[in-house]
Amino acid sequence: MTSSTSRAAADAYSAVASLYAGLARDDLERLPLDRAVIAAFAEHVRAGEPGPVAELGCGPGPVTAHLRDLGLDVFGVDLSPAMIDIARETYPDLRFEVGSMDALDLADDELRGIASWYSIIHAQPQEVPAFFAEFRRVLAPGGHLLLGFFEAGDGPVAPFDHKVATAYQWPIDELAQLGREAGFVEVGRMLREPCEGERPLRRGHLVMRLADGVH
Known part of the structure; x- marks a missing residue:
């Protein structure tokens, strides 16, 4: 079941969708370290069994398209x-679906990879374990997960004003422990x-x- 927090964030993004899409489209071109960690994720996925990859919380689709360019059989999902x-208008050759990261219309073990690129940041801390549980359900054993998020250093999980919707910073060790x-x-990790x-x-x-053996 989609949480009320996720629904509120989706509504907030829908209200600014065109503006956000224009700002996000070229982000990766100026971020070599981000491209590097995405490339490492893609290489790990390609080294395993073939199968589909989902970008969950794909927004207007630039990261989905980048993953496609890296050789993955990828589609995007956003609430x-x-x-x-x-996303469909910008990348008509790619598949995009409306859906929630905590209630995916996917079979168990269907995916070989999941990218959650700054898409769990709006979830309240107590909701994040449910996202990991859904990632585990739809990901085949041996499949890979990529998370991008705002990092809190030595501090606790903390909310901040994201302008679109309230978001949270996470200490990387704490998020890794939930995983x-x-x-x-x-x-691996990159800060x-x-x-x-x-x-x-x-x-x-x-x-x-x-x-x-997990499932």
């Missing part, structure tokens, strides 16, 4: 119909400082693999 409309509790094994023009918050990235 905002307005964002999905823009381990859900059956994921950490493959970077904000670039010029970005909000002054550290970025965190985790690549995790679903352990064999």
